[in-house]
Amino acid sequence: MAYEDYEIPEITTCIYYYEKELSYNIGECSFKEFCEKFWELLVYDDYSDVTNIVIGKDRLVNGISEGYTVKFNKKQISSLDLKSFIYELASDDGISYITFIHKEHREEKWDITWAKDHQVGEGRRVSDYTFNHFSITHTYDFLESYEKQIKYINLFCGLCDLFSAFYGNISDLDSSIELLDRTKDTVFNESYLQTIYWGNYLGPKYCKQFGQERLEQIECYEKRKTEKGFYFALSDNMLDELKGCDFRQRKRILKKLTKKNWFHRQK
Numbered sequence: 001m002a003y004e005d006y007e008i009p010e011i012t013t014c015i016y017y018y019e020k021e022l023s024y025n026i027g028e029c030s031f032k033e034f035c036e037k038f039w040e041l042l043v044y045d046d047y048s049d050v051t052n053i054v055i056g057k058d059r060l061v062n063g064i065s066e067g068y069t070v071k072f073n074k075k076q077i078s079s080l081d082l083k084s085f086i087y088e089l090a091s092d093d094g095i096s097y098i099t100f101i102h103k104e105h106r107e108e109k110w111d112i113t114w115a116k117d118h119q120v121g122e123g124r125r126v127s128d129y130t131f132n133h134f135s136i137t138h139t140y141d142f143l144e145s146y147e148k149q150i151k152y153i154n155l156f157c158g159l160c161d162l163f164s165a166f167y168g169n170i171s172d173l174d175s176s177i178e179l180l181d182r183t184k185d186t187v188f189n190e191s192y193l194q195t196i197y198w199g200n201y202l203g204p205k206y207c208k209q210f211g212q213e214r215l216e217q218i219e220c221y222e223k224r225k226t227e228k229g230f231y232f233a234l235s236d237n238m239l240d241e242l243k244g245c246d247f248r249q250r251k252r253i254l255k256k257l258t259k260k261n262w263f264h265r266q267k
Helices: 019-026 031-044 074-078 082-090 146-162 173-183 204-210 212-216 248-259
Strands: 010-018 050-061 064-072 095-102 106-111 119-121 131-139 167-172 199-202 222-225 230-233
Touching: 010 019, 010 146, 019 131, 031 082, 031 146, 050 074, 050 082, 082 095, 131 146, 146 167, 146 199, 146 230, 199 204, 204 212, 212 222, 212 230
Parallel strands: none
Antiparallel strands: 010 131, 010 167, 050 064, 050 095, 095 106, 106 131, 167 199, 199 230, 222 230
């Protein structure tokens, strides 16, 4: 697969977390502290240059729920204490997601429906059964330098740990579509690893399932144990699909992991 002339090459990241588990872990501190840690991660990894914020909300129109957005521009943001503002937004029961837009075609989208206390009877909540996700999107131009790729990976691993993620991935948009096409799955399924991407985060569930010893034996370019999980990458450059880069390194490692059934369906 390849990009068409009108398409913009992108690196995409998705972090999956169980809403119930995240709510439980937040209980160890406080929701305000969680939001502060979230903002501190963005600042530490040079993602504090927010130029726009878009929030998703719902309203009733003739008895039917209808989604709409509210936008904050750079001038409005400049007068805000973003650390406190993020907590204020995330605490609002009427908000379903927050998108942070930066310079150089970067953005993060945080789905925050886990914070909503939707009852489904007998004291149970919707969040007891669902998972949610946090996504990051970049265009190629921002990630051309190795230093910025390292910052991006550090932010990814930090957010995975903060959100108590059970799984996360970093991939070229075009490559990730091709990989999912091969699996014949139309949607993400949390019950097993569908495929292996350029960058992969395995949370406690998968770490326990595979075992630390086996994880340490993964043949890959980079691997690291994080605070709550395990991260590994297939090559030294996430833009290795570009012309002039050595894409063979990723293909060789992926082929080895495929033969060892690293992402076969788990019972």
